[in-house]
Amino acid sequence: MRTIDWVDDAVEIIDQTALPDRTTVLRLSTVDEVIAAIQSLAVRGAPAIGVAGALGVALAARLHADDGSALADAIGRLRAARPTAVNLARGVDRAAARIPDGAPAVLAEAVALLDEEQTAATAMARLGADLLGELCPPQPRLLTHCNTGALATVAGGTALGVVAELHRRGALGAVIASETRPLLQGARLTAWELTRLGVDFRVAVDGAGPFLMARGLIDAVIVGADRICANGDTINKIGTYAHALGAHRAGLPFVVVAPESTVDRDTAAGTDVEIEDRGSAEVVGFAGTRSTPAGTEAVNPAFDVTPADLVTVVVTDRRVIRLDRGERI
The missing domain is CATH 3.40.50.10470 (Translation initiation factor eif-2b; domain 2)
Structure with a gap:
C-alpha cells in the first residue's frame, strides 16, 4: 500500500498519530494542512516528508497560480516545516523548480518523486x-x-x-x-x-x-x-x-x-x-x-x-x- 499519495487533486496520508488504534486516512487539500501534518507527525519519515513537501508545492502551484507572492510564501513555509531531514527541502525545491512550466508540470514532478521513492524501497x-x-x-x-x-x-x-x-x-x-x-x-x-x-x-x-x-x-x-x-x-x-x-x-x-x-x-x-x-x-x-x-x-x-x-x-x-x-x- 502507499501510505502517502495524490488522489483526486489532494494529498492523502495515513494519519500516523492515530495508529495503532485507528487507521485513518487524512485528505490534505491546502498547503497549511500539509504543513500541519508534517509538523504534527501525522506524516513523518524522511522520504515521506520529502514527498509531502513536493506534493504540497503542487497544491500551492494550483491554488496560487496568479499570486507569485503567496506562492513563494507557501513554498518557504513548506521548506521550513521541519529542519533536520534533508528530503523535505529537496522535495520542495525539486517540485518548485518546475513552476515556470505551470502547475501540471509541478504535479508531474511531485508524482515522479512519489514513484521514485517507491522504486527505491524495493x-x-x-x-x-x-x-x-x-x-x-x-x-x-x-x-x-x-x-x-x-x-x-x-x-x-x-x-x-x-x-x-x-x-x-x-x-x-x-x-x-x-x-x-x-x-x-x-x-x-x-x-x-x-x-x-x-x-x-x-x-x-x-x-x-x-x-x-x-x-x-x-x-x-x-x-x-x-x-x-x-x-x-x-x-x-x-x-x-x-x-x-x-x-x-x-x-x-x-x-x-x-x-x-x-x-x-x-x-x-x-x-x-x-x-x-x-x-x-x-x-x-x-x-x-x-x-x-x-x-x-x-x-x-x-x-x-x-x-x-x-x-x-x-x-x-x-x-x-x-x-x-x-x-x-
Whole structure:
C-alpha cells in the first residue's frame, strides 16, 4: 500500500498519530494542512516528508497560480516545516523548480518523486537483505529503532523494508523493535507494520538495546536515516547513537538503510546539521496525561548524530557503502 499519495487533486496520508488504534486516512487539500501534518507527525519519515513537501508545492502551484507572492510564501513555509531531514527541502525545491512550466508540470514532478521513492524501497530491500545474509549468521535477530517501514516512505520502507524482504525469503530470525521515546514510533508504528507483515517481534525500551546486544540476543542493528552527511555521519531518531555505541562495543554490524535522496554531500558532517528540538510537552506527558510534576521542563532533541566510525555500512537504493572498509559516501 502507499501510505502517502495524490488522489483526486489532494494529498492523502495515513494519519500516523492515530495508529495503532485507528487507521485513518487524512485528505490534505491546502498547503497549511500539509504543513500541519508534517509538523504534527501525522506524516513523518524522511522520504515521506520529502514527498509531502513536493506534493504540497503542487497544491500551492494550483491554488496560487496568479499570486507569485503567496506562492513563494507557501513554498518557504513548506521548506521550513521541519529542519533536520534533508528530503523535505529537496522535495520542495525539486517540485518548485518546475513552476515556470505551470502547475501540471509541478504535479508531474511531485508524482515522479512519489514513484521514485517507491522504486527505491524495493531496491534497498533487495540490497540490504543480500548484505545481511553476508554479515550475519543464518536467521539473524535484528534490532531496529523508530519506524522505517511504509509509513516512513511511500511503500515498503528503508530498514524495515529489508526486514520484510528477509521475512519473505524465510531468512529472518526475529526482530526487537525499540519503543522510541518520546512518541513511541517503534512501539506504535513499527509494531503495527510488523504485525501486518506477520513478523515475529518483541518491543523493548530504548535503553535495553545495548544490554541485549551485550547478552548476545542481537545479531545486527538496522536503522534508517534522516540525513547522511558527506563524511558518513548519520542523523536519525534520538536514541540511534546509543544503539550504535552498543553495537560497536558488542562487535555487531550497525547498518544504515536510506535512499540516495537522504545522502547530503553538501553537508560536511553531523555537527553542521540543525537538530530539531520539539519542546517539553512530548516528554513530560503522553496522550494528554502528565507523567512529571507540574511545571517540569524537558530537553527534547528529535534526532541525534551517529559518527561515521560507528557505522558499518550504508545501504541505498543504488549502492552498498562499506564505511568499515574505508569506502566513502
